[in-house]
């Protein structure tokens with residue numbers, strides 16, 4: 150039996166990168182998936198790719214996670230399509246890097262709005278049906294830099310550290326209704342977000358990582374799959390690091 154047979158999942162930021170890999174992994178394990186991202190067209194294309202490769206049901210939902218009405222509508226549309234929402238993955242994220250003295254207020258706000266407020270809004274919208282069903286999983290994609298800090302990423306690191314606080318608070322609030330909330334903290338993963346790094350920077354990064362390489366999006370997806378399925382039934386409020394040992 151597939152690990153997520155009969156389950157439904159909504160993954161934000163799922164048109165590409167880690168989010169797409171998570172949605173694909175869930176679908177391969179039998180879940181019906183809602184692919185939510187900024188562009189409706191990209192979501193529809195990703196959903197078609199997932200359905201074609203796995204045979205699972207998949208829909209595309211255009212949304213901006215920083216807008217409350219969009220988040221509420223996405224949950225409603227998922228329930229309209231699949232009857233329920235069992236799993237939410239808050240994966241949508243952006244960077245606006247810069248040293249603090251040069252960082253604009255707008256760059257700080259934009260990153261907070263998407264990475265932290267977006268996860269709060271999505272969790273709030275998903276919590277209503279999950280608490281009623283007395284079951285559910287919420288998985289927040291944080292980052293190693295939310296744990297370690299990072300020069301040039303004060304906004305991003307703060308948003309990702311904030312996600313860990315949000316995860317633990319939601320876990321405490323929702324535990325009485327069996328809604329489990331955990332975070333995954335990836336290290337350096339090979340996606341468009343890290344593609345732009347110069348070779349010199351990459352060599353320095355590899356030297357810092359005990360396993361000596363970047364991670365693959367599929368390796369993050371496997372951690373999310375574990376937290377979404379029955380094997381993690383006694384785990385809530387935790388941060389699962391997928392970082393090759395970069396931060397311990």
Ligand SMILES: NC(=O)c1ccc[n+]([C@@H]2O[C@H](COP(=O)([O-])OP(=O)(O)OC[C@H]3O[C@@H](n4cnc5c(N)ncnc54)[C@H](O)[C@@H]3O)[C@@H](O)[C@H]2O)c1
Pocket residue numbers: 161162163164165166167168185186187188212213214215240241242243263267290291292293334335336337338339340341342343
């Ligand atoms: N790549 C890494 O090394 C790495 C490391 C640690 C954490 N992460 C986190 O993993 C997640 C996915 O990263 P990725 O590398 O796949 O990045 P990516 O840029 O390839 O994908 C992010 C997706 O989020 C979407 N998105 C952005 N703003 C949005 C909004 N307002 N509403 C809805 N969707 C929005 C984008 O359109 C994009 O499809 C992010 O939260 C990122 O911070 C990535």
